[in-house]
Amino acid sequence: MPKGSPELTQARRDEIINACAHLYETMCFCDVTIKEIAKFTSFTRPSIYNYFHTKEEIFLALLQREYDGWADELRELARTKRALSRAGFARILARSLEKRPRMLKLLSMNHYEMEANSSPERLAEFKAAYGRTMMAVNTCLEIYFPAMTEAERDGFIFAFFPFLFGIYPYTTVTDKQKVAMERAGMHFHFMTPYEMTYNTVMRLLGTDEKKDKRR
Structure with a gap:
């Protein structure tokens, strides 16, 4: 250096x-x-x-910055402690991801290569940012859904974060892919990142209205 x-x-x-x-x-x-x-x-x-030793380290630093920006937004949400229902929380979380197409693309397309070709030092820095983002989501769940147990929050997080890897390829479809699906007889229903995230978050939160802190 x-x-x-x-x-x-x-x-x-x-x-x-x-x-x-x-x-x-x-x-x-x-x-x-x-x-x-x-x-x-x-x-x-x-x-x-x-x-940076490799281009993958540069990309990993870019993804780290994306995570840090998202975590900052989630922490600000937690600090406001405004009244939110399950649907309200799902809408805000969905919008926060809709604004980050670059993060979603990096996750789905190149995440493995970035980690595999980065030094342990750079990888540790990235994992710290990833951990901060998971904690930010957990903090939001604690504040807005106090009836959720620790196990339920863990269940949400370890289903929600792997889900992020699939948002980009399922919501970004090329003309070639559309033609191929038509030829294959597939009826593809296009969803936006917002719609996909909202529906998933609502399912993960469940239908127990008692988990809502405020209406």
């Missing part, structure tokens, strides 16, 4: 992550390279290796 203040180091890391995010908007994961990323930064490709 080059010498410099922590603020300068973070600023340079952010510049690299921003360049990666920009490219990922129009390029697939396999086509985004460190050479391409360098073109959108103020320094050379060799310099990037001072901050």
